[in-house]
Amino acid sequence: MVLACEAPERAAAICSWCGEIAVLELAEAWSDHAFQFKTCCPAAHEDVCAGMAEDPAWARDLLRHLGAEVLLGHGLRRVADTGCGQLLLDWKLEVRPVSFARAADFVRRHHTHNAAPTAWRYGAAIVNGSTLLGVVMIGNPVARGLMGRGTLEVNRLCIRRDVPRTLAWNACSQLYGWAAREAEVRGFERIVTYTRADEEGGSLRAAGWNRDAQVRGRSWSSPTRPRTDRAPLIDKHRWSRALKPRHPVPQPAVLPAIMPLTLDAAA
Template sequence: MYISPITLKQAQKFVLDYHRHNKPPRGHKFSIGLKNENGELIGVACAGRPVARHFDNGLTLEVNRTCTDGSRNANSMLYGAVWRAAKAMGYERCITYTQADESGASLRASGFVKVRDIPARPGWSASSVALKDMRDPVGNGGVDRVLWEIKIKGANHD
């Protein structure tokens, strides 16, 4: 397996075809592909500005989406490649989220650490006093999540 640059359009198509619970991201700062020995795309990662505006300080990057065909260690390779690229661009911190029922093994293998558990929210389109059952069938509304980060030693972005 090897890392390869890809376009947002390529990443979006891959996510649309393979991701089990998220839609393709609408934009990015950059995307990274992972290809097998035959040159076939087997995974993608999309990185962009943090969705939560209080994290958007110009030095924090968010991995908005990763997606693989299930190839062993593919997700870890993508997270590692995003972090190396982010550091080379001057970012000091990289964050991402998982659903609470996901193990985070790929993130831990890439050096990310769990920051905190985040309770479910009803979704962007719901009012702040939303009904418990409101959930977008594709997305993270109504799902407990976990915030993960990796940062340069000594960087403080809390």
Template sequence: MRMDRPLIAPRLQLLPVSLRVANGFVQDHHRHHRPVQGAKFALAVAPRGSDCICGVAIVGRPVARHLDDGWTLEVTRLCTDGAPNACSKLYGAAWKAAKALGYTRLITYTLPEEGGASLRAAGWRLVGTRGGGAWSRPSRPRADTPDHLRGPKCLWQASGGVDKGKRLGAD
């Protein structure tokens, strides 16, 4: 085998997965988040010809209530085992699936120290930095979990390509 050739990343194939399977992968591989409670859909990637997944995306309603407008979904978890191009493949596929379902915007959040190269490669754009802090409010007391990341987050979005007036039930 010649060692002077650059290594080529294996081609990845998309796979549908259940929330249970996706959450199991998140439980085993995610650096700082636990599995989610619910989702609209979940996707996985695996090397072509293999059924051993190397990454998952879980997409659901936006966590922030004011963004839950019926047209927006959120990638609530994206997790890989480090396979090259897996993140950008999942972000791109998640947006394509969301558009096919009639949604006009897909968002996700990253930590400031995460560069966002996979998001940019998938055609997403950085919207800006968002708050952070505790979930609890005087009118709505909540206990934060120990793994709750309270610092600011970077909001990213993919949007466009669907006419809101064409959605069923739109007046």
């Protein structure tokens, strides 16, 4: 998709490079975040591009002035530098609803070492403009000791790796933060997740999570219940975030102990 936009009317100025009337317009913008200027001469084009690379804040304000946000319908977060001499339109990230089927398919295609969960309680996607960056899937805790205690678990969080990393900046933190807030709204008191021991967890810390345990890697299979391990058997860190629900999830009633009926008791 190719779009075009001209700059708002302004007093004519003379280009210091070519001596003609200065021209600076947002000529084209594509859905892959690339864009192109129209200038009066090649030297002016190089000058503008160099200024944008040196001053991202000025670059963002310039593109807003040229109508990029109105043209494409997204809020501009910044102008991102890929490090290879290319500048991209980096839109404000948005968390959006996603179906279980689409989220599971995304995990199957993009997660590096884990399969998609077979069920969930809820989840969401995160987008940069029209680009789907990742998904988060939240369900019941896998560990038996955490079940039924007002706790949820982020079972999968997956960010695709086939887009420039600069466009996915802060995406993990936003998804972890959203998952915790949504769990709180639903009445849960705690949310947990696990990362590999060789991962730092900076996104979790930025979202207000704390590392509270180290879990030794082991197989889920046992002689009494043989199972196929679907994930690498490595040590992991458990992270959690305490929540303050307005309406706690009701706990199941504890049934009173009943003495077994015997023939002697019946007599």
